Amino acid sequence: MKKENLIKQYVEKDNLNIEKVIEDYTNYLYVIIKNKNFKLTEEDIEEIVSDVFLAVWKNQKQLNVQKGMSSYLVAIANHLYTKKLRNFKNVIDIENYENQLQDTKNIEQEIEDRQKNQVILQEMNTMKQEDQDIFLYYYYYAKSIKEIAKELNVTEAKVKSRLFRIRKKLKNKLEKRGYSYYG
Helix, strand or coil: CCCCCEHHHHEECCEECHHHHHHHHHHHHHHHHHCCCCCCCHHHHHHHHHHHHHHHHHCHHHCCCCCEHHHHHHHHHHHHHHHHHHHHHCCCCHHHHHHHHHCHHHHHHHHHHHHHHHHHHHHHCCCCHHHHHHHHHHHHCCCCHHHHHHHHCCCHHHHHHHHHHHHHHHHHHHHHCCCCCCC
16 A cells, blocks of 8 residues: 555644645545445535544644554544434434335345445455455545556556456355345
8 A cells, every 4th residue: 555644744843734634635535435335415524524624633732743644534534424423313304214114125235235344344354455455445445447556556457357356256255145246
């Protein structure tokens, strides 16, 4: 995986250059939050991204400048995302609630999807680091094969080959567990 920028690269004269952090990481955080399972509105996503930068700015004196900026930002984003979900769970939308009660297929599909994701996560833990990186870049960060090859300093053919093998392995695992696979 590409070496990430350290927090110290964003500190100038003992102050965090928040404008540079925002410039470098807004799109990155947006994609991460957008790719989460729960359907948030654009406003919700923008709010979480803004809150991440606000939290970093407010706590800049506590930052460990030797740590990676993206790891720190993603951790905050995940915390704020979870907090947002908790708030949604406390609000009942009657129309959607009635639709969900009538549509048990959605519930069954959601349960199956969660179980499939669990199988995929277990399988990822057995993969080599490079394969994990390729899988995450392609499916989680929505990067192209060309971008992944450049990021990992490998050929596009290698990325394609690894993705093929990863999909084949995941397909076999899912089918062994009785799940259909469309990949």
